[in-house]
Amino acid sequence: MARRSPTRVIGGRLLQALPVILLATFMVFALLKLVPGDIAVTLAGDNATDARITEIRKVYGLDRPFLVQYGAWLANVVQGDLSQSLLTGEKVATSISRAFPNTLLIVAIALVLALVTGIPMGVIAAIKPDGWVDKTVSMIASLGVAIPGFWLAMILVAEISLKLNWLPATGAKSFSVSPIEAIRHALLPGIAIAAYGMAEVARQLRGSLLEVLSSQYVRTLHAKGLSMTRILWQHGLKNVSVNLFTIISILVNRMLAATVVIEAVFAIPGLGSLIVRGAIQRDFPIVQGVVFTMVIVVILVNLIADLLCAAVDPRIEQ
Amino acid sequence: MTQTTRREVMALISGALAGATLGGHAFAQGTPKRGGILRISAPANPSSLDPATGGAGSDHAFLFTMYDTLTEWDFETLKPKPGLAESWTFSDPTTLVLNIRSGVTFHDGTPLDAEAVKFNLERNKRDPKSNIKADLAAMESAAVTGPLQVTLKLSTPDAALPGILSDRAGMMVSPAAVKASAAGNVARTPVGAGAYAFVSWADGEKIVIKRNEKYWKPNRPYPDGIEFSIIPELTTGSRSVTAGQNDLMYQLPPRQKAIVERASSIKIFNGPTLYVFQIFLNWAKPPFDNIKVRQAFNFAIDRETFVKAALAGLAEPAYMNLPKAHWAYDKSVAGLYPYDPDKAKKLLIEAGFKDGLPIELVGYPDQDSVQRQEILIEQFRKAGMNVRFLNAPIAEASAAFFGAEKRGSGILAAWTGRPDPSLTYSLMFTKDAYYNGGRGAVPPELEAAIKESRASEDIELRRKAFATVQRLVMENAFVAPLAFQFELVAMNKKVQGYRPNLLGKPKYDDVWLES
Numbered sequence: 001m002a003r004r005s006p007t008r009v010i011g012g013r014l015l016q017a018l019p020v021i022l023l024a025t026f027m028v029f030a031l032l033k034l035v036p037g038d039i040a041v042t043l044a045g046d047n048a049t050d051a052r053i054t055e056i057r058k059v060y061g062l063d064r065p066f067l068v069q070y071g072a073w074l075a076n077v078v079q080g081d082l083s084q085s086l087l088t089g090e091k092v093a094t095s096i097s098r099a100f101p102n103t104l105l106i107v108a109i110a111l112v113l114a115l116v117t118g119i120p121m122g123v124i125a126a127i128k129p130d131g132w133v134d135k136t137v138s139m140i141a142s143l144g145v146a147i148p149g150f151w152l153a154m155i156l157v158a159e160i161s162l163k164l165n166w167l168p169a170t171g172a173k174s175f176s177v178s179p180i181e182a183i184r185h186a187l188l189p190g191i192a193i194a195a196y197g198m199a200e201v202a203r204q205l206r207g208s209l210l211e212v213l214s215s216q217y218v219r220t221l222h223a224k225g226l227s228m229t230r231i232l233w234q235h236g237l238k239n240v241s242v243n244l245f246t247i248i249s250i251l252v253n254r255m256l257a258a259t260v261v262i263e264a265v266f267a268i269p270g271l272g273s274l275i276v277r278g279a280i281q282r283d284f285p286i287v288q289g290v291v292f293t294m295v296i297v298v299i300l301v302n303l304i305a306d307l308l309c310a311a312v313d314p315r316i317e318q
Numbered sequence: 319m320t321q322t323t324r325r326e327v328m329a330l331i332s333g334a335l336a337g338a339t340l341g342g343h344a345f346a347q348g349t350p351k352r353g354g355i356l357r358i359s360a361p362a363n364p365s366s367l368d369p370a371t372g373g374a375g376s377d378h379a380f381l382f383t384m385y386d387t388l389t390e391w392d393f394e395t396l397k398p399k400p401g402l403a404e405s406w407t408f409s410d411p412t413t414l415v416l417n418i419r420s421g422v423t424f425h426d427g428t429p430l431d432a433e434a435v436k437f438n439l440e441r442n443k444r445d446p447k448s449n450i451k452a453d454l455a456a457m458e459s460a461a462v463t464g465p466l467q468v469t470l471k472l473s474t475p476d477a478a479l480p481g482i483l484s485d486r487a488g489m490m491v492s493p494a495a496v497k498a499s500a501a502g503n504v505a506r507t508p509v510g511a512g513a514y515a516f517v518s519w520a521d522g523e524k525i526v527i528k529r530n531e532k533y534w535k536p537n538r539p540y541p542d543g544i545e546f547s548i549i550p551e552l553t554t555g556s557r558s559v560t561a562g563q564n565d566l567m568y569q570l571p572p573r574q575k576a577i578v579e580r581a582s583s584i585k586i587f588n589g590p591t592l593y594v595f596q597i598f599l600n601w602a603k604p605p606f607d608n609i610k611v612r613q614a615f616n617f618a619i620d621r622e623t624f625v626k627a628a629l630a631g632l633a634e635p636a637y638m639n640l641p642k643a644h645w646a647y648d649k650s651v652a653g654l655y656p657y658d659p660d661k662a663k664k665l666l667i668e669a670g671f672k673d674g675l676p677i678e679l680v681g682y683p684d685q686d687s688v689q690r691q692e693i694l695i696e697q698f699r700k701a702g703m704n705v706r707f708l709n710a711p712i713a714e715a716s717a718a719f720f721g722a723e724k725r726g727s728g729i730l731a732a733w734t735g736r737p738d739p740s741l742t743y744s745l746m747f748t749k750d751a752y753y754n755g756g757r758g759a760v761p762p763e764l765e766a767a768i769k770e771s772r773a774s775e776d777i778e779l780r781r782k783a784f785a786t787v788q789r790l791v792m793e794n795a796f797v798a799p800l801a802f803q804f805e806l807v808a809m810n811k812k813v814q815g816y817r818p819n820l821l822g823k824p825k826y827d828d829v830w831l832e833s
Contacts, residue, residue: 035714049752053752090519265551265554266554267554273522
């Protein structure tokens with residue numbers, strides 16, 4: 001079977017992403033419009049009258065049919081303009097480009113922490129299954145899955161920020177201005193999200209590694225006299241790496257979703273806070289812009305994961 | 319303002335603060351000094367930094383720092399006092415003459431003169447994007463009658479105007495800035511004449527302002543600037559103060575007070591405000607179309623207990639829409655609805671509900687709101703009313719109740735104060751007002767009394783007019799007021815000179831930072 005060139009593969013995947021983007025933004029737009037609550041009321045302010053609210057709908061084009069409003073938004077997007085907040089007039093692209101790095105840093109830290117802790121745990125547990133190490137790992141992993149991130153976040157703030165005063169309790173700093181300060185601010189939220197990731201990585205890795213280690217060819221390798229370390233590094237981990245990439249791509253998407261809550265706890269002005277504010281105020285250009293960005297990120301992450309999987313395992317057809 | 323009322327105010331304000339409010343500068347422990355950046359945790363992103371086009375009551379905390387107003391108010395009673403207008407007179411009931419202070423300039427260096435005031439008032443009244451047209455409904459025209467004098471012609475007598483000009487309608491924006499910006503939109507590029515000049519605004523994140531070096535008030539402001547961090551999650555906001563990332567936080571939730579006070583570096587100021595928790599009623603449909611049911615509803619509420627249980631005691635029980643400290647408070651109206659479940663039951667029977675009455679109210683789903691609802695449900699149950707709450711997020715719930723849907727018979731929400739009480743009453747208790755959820759009919763004598771409250775500028779006459787308004791509203795039981803929330807402000811100990819005010823929207827006039 002002739003393999004297609006990577007550029008064609010990537011191009012094809014991005015084309016497939018178009019309907020996903022359309023569907024996602026349309027559904028979110030529809031949800032925002034179907035749910036009661038009206039930005040015109042917010043815009044009209046504290047001294048609202050019915051007449052004023054009607055007038056505002058006109059001034060801001062909110063009285064147009066639903067599909068026309070979505071079409072207008074889409075037409076702008078096609079021209080590279082995510083339009084602007086109905087409430088404050090800030091360009092949505094400006095809001096997103098300011099918020100995105102904050103979210104990205106948290107997710108990056110969380111992912112690194114989850115892998116650095118989760119991989120060794122999974123490996124150790126798989127080497128001696130059902131031993132006390134394995135049981136401890138299983139217990140920690142279960143806790144990691146069960147503990148809600150926001151609860152962990154508050155405990156971390158209470159102990160590490162308020163009592164010990166080691167790390168800041170709230171806010172974010174720009175990575176480009178001061179990388180160290182930025183990481184200090186993102187560390188606690190990163191840990192709060194990483195707990196779940198660590199548990200997931202450890203559990204999944206243990207499972208798939210166990211499967212590999214109990215397979216016949218590993219028994220052959222043992223019989224050939226290869227050491228456990230070599231079997232593990234040369235054969236075991238390479239074979240589970242496909243699973244690992246898949247887990248990572250799912251994790252990144254989950255972590256992005258988790259930032260919605262975690263950013264509120266730590267007062268981090270990221271994408272999560274942005275979409276919450278937009279949704280509460282029914283400021284739909286903001287919500288649409290963030291959803292649009294998130295969909296693209298998710299599609300990219302999945303694409304990269306697929307490409308990596310294909311790179312380590314030639315059997316996978318693009 | 320009588321001394322008695324002033325003393326009552328003091329009784330409400332915590333001991334430590336009492337000295338502060340009474341003694342003007344005596345409160346400051348040391349001499350105010352200049353310098354430092356005041357870092358504030360603010361709970362909401364502003365809707366706009368243009369006073370004319372914005373809408374949220376939470377905007378004022380930013381607007382007051384950048385825009386000075388034609389009139390200002392007394393912190394304790396909200397009586398209007400001179401601001402950018404150093405004096406005003408009604409030369410006849412429909413003519414208001416404003417004399418503008420000389421030598422004041424906007425942050426862009428242009429003069430704040432009669433022309434600028436006229437420009438602003440006309441913009442507020444006529445610009446299609448202006449949200450405050452109704453505030454200036456009585457103003458027919460504004461004319462420049464001297465380099466520093468503006469004369470307003472009114473269509474009807476409106477004694478509320480001096481108070482109204484202490485709020486959005488009186489905030490002066492630089493005409494040059496409005497003319498220079500596209501479509502006159504200065505929402506993100508505010509230029510005023512206030513104590514601080516705008517530097518930057520990152521939505522939902524940060525607002526930075528710096529000292530106006532040419533500010534007209536001597537020696538003010540003390541800090542070099544203010545940085546507002548926008549933190550909607552109030553628990554997180556208070557943590558940012560205890561952990562030292564911010565110096566001050568306003569709108570501290572009552573339940574957080576005890577927790578924050580554990581930090582030895584933090585002090586908390588509190589004082590009564592006009593912000594009132596209340597149940598708005600729809601008196602255009604059953605069961606509240608029956609006055610006896612509305613009265614029974616009001617008799618069923620134990621407001622003292624509500625304050626203790628739901629608001630940690632940090633509130634004033636509300637029997638009408640003005641708190642004790644307000645200049646137009648009327649004591650006799652406050653006695654209309656003592657807690658009396660038996661009387662409530664009796665009224666229900668008279669109204670034909672022998673076997674109890676189910677009532678559906680609209681509410682909000684957050685933790686504090688639900689706690690308030692649970693306490694009230696129990697109180698109503700004792701008076702034979704089975705109250706059920708249909709909860710939805712604020713935007714949805716209020717649109718459903720006040721808008722076209724007419725969901726529920728009432729809504730447990732709040733009313734933020736207005737600079738002049740006539741606004742409070744006309745926005746809720748006139749036939750077509752948006753906050754009259756059912757758009758129900760109102761007795762003509764109430765509409766007349768609201769009008770009357772604007773007829774004379776004499777404060778004693780106005781007080782009498784408001785007494786009538788309040789009595790009519792409460793006798794008809796068009797609303798069930800619950801409690802006036804205290805303003806709770808937490809700050810670290812280096813913040814000096816902060817004073818709470820009755821409007822409950824913070825001003826930082828005399829604040830300075832100890833180094």
